[in-house]
Amino acid sequence: MARIPERRSLRRRLRPYFTVFDWPLGLVLFILMMTSVITMTSAGADFPDRVEHQIRNFLLAFAVMWIAANVPPQMLMRLAVPIYTFGVALLIAVAMFGIIKKGARRWLHVGVDIQPSEILKIATPLMLAWYFQQRANAHSWKSFGVAALLLGVPFALIAKQPDLGTALMVGASGFYAIFLAGLPWRALMGLGVTGAAALPIAWSMLHDYQRERVMTLIDPTSDPLGKGFHIIQSEIAIGSGGIVGKGYGKGTQSYLEFIPEQTTDFLFSVYSEEFGLVGNCFLLVVYLMLIGRGMMIAANAPNTFCRLLAGAITMMFFTYAFVNMGMVSGILPVVGVPLPFMSYGGTAFITLGLGAGILMSIQRHRKLVQT
Known part of the structure; x- marks a missing residue:
């Protein structure tokens, strides 16, 4: 039976x-x-x-x-490119059609006001992790250059809004992914020297x-x-x-x-x-x-x-x-x-x-x- x-x-x-x-x-x-x-409870005593x-x-x-x-990591890998692409597309939409509040164009109205830059805090390292996974055994200067471009696009779009705080957070989260992927120390020193030399230009752009x-x-x-x-x-x-x-x-x-x-x-x-x-x-x-x-x-x-x-x-x-x-x-x-x-x-x-x-x-x- x-x-x-x-x-x-x-x-x-x-x-x-x-x-x-x-x-x-x-x-x-x-x-x-x-x-x-x-x-x-103490700080918000005057805030109902x-x-x-x-x-x-x-x-x-x-x-x-x-x-x-x-959500298993395999699913996150499959979603990395679509989420990143969607986030960057929203940032472009903000630059073109965004709502201006207090002198900054950071919000997009889609029935409610949303701030797409928040998506990139997770989407950027997600995309970079996926990118280096595809090249796990073939890291080169070219691959790090492409990674820098993937990071630079959302960083520039957010900084232009302007939203320096969020841009720094997106830049930091993406940089950590690139650094952990094995960015050579020579590149780090080069970035430091370049950053120091570019300070006058950066100051004028603020x-x-x-x-x-x-x-x-x-x-x-x-x-x-x-x-x-x-x-x-x-x-x-x-x-x-x-x-x-x-x-x-x-x-x-x-x-x-x-x-x-x-x-x-x-x-x-x-x-x-x-x-x-x-x-x-x-x-x-x-x-x-x-x-x-x-x-x-x-x-x-x-x-x-x-x-x-x-x-x-x-x-x-x-x-x-x-x-x-x-x-x-x-x-x-x-x-x-x-x-x-x-x-x-x-x-x-x-x-x-x-x-x-x-x-x-x-x-x-x-x-x-x-x-």
Whole structure:
């Protein structure tokens, strides 16, 4: 008598889709998000529904992360070229038909206003990882030249909008993929010398407000009540936190509304004032755990595509944190980069959630991908 195959329960059939999370990475993200809620409750006291909206952003990022974690790397490889091409096409559409807000043409109206440049933060390293996967054993100066062109196109289109902060993030994520692919040190030194020589030209190409930001970084006291006001107040908040901080909800700079954008780009200032050096060290350790886990996933990746993509995404997280903390501490110009998984914002959380989901997908499918 033929044996009737056992019918799996609905729970067993659905279980693989809910065990996709990498728990070490997920724990770090949970800590960051809970720290964000705690800080946002204080920083957003004068902003109705800000905490509720941030929790909504968390849930949205979680949904995007879950979807991405269920997409195998083989599918990501097949989608790399279409996603990159679509993203660049949208950037061209923005340059031709985009909506101008506050002097910048960054948005495209398709029923709702969207900012296509966010797509390229993931699409660019995705495309470059695919490109080097096709040439895994044939890297040459020509292949690196083509890779530089693939990176340069979206970077130039975004910088022209102008959106220097996003352009730098796209450029950084793409550069990390090229570097991890084996870019020779001679090329890096050449790029450094060329970049230094091109500084006068780059300076002349900057918009007036961008040059003002650089000059404000050098000497914020030159206009303490104008362009330098924000960074001065941010530095005061960070310094006044001392060793252990003023205490939760007791940050005077934020409650007196001296700190600009205190729930978004300058959230770190509020956190530093209330939790001090001890709190900052804790936050740095958490971010180091995030970067460490991401690099571990990259190191254990089964092929070139997964290794480059995981490494580039991880280093993108690092760049987010480094630029934001440097910006609000007065060691980097203000370029509008949020603190990853903490600052208020929906679009950035979708991008970050997508990146985290891709890392989890690479970790989950590492034994299934053919090298």
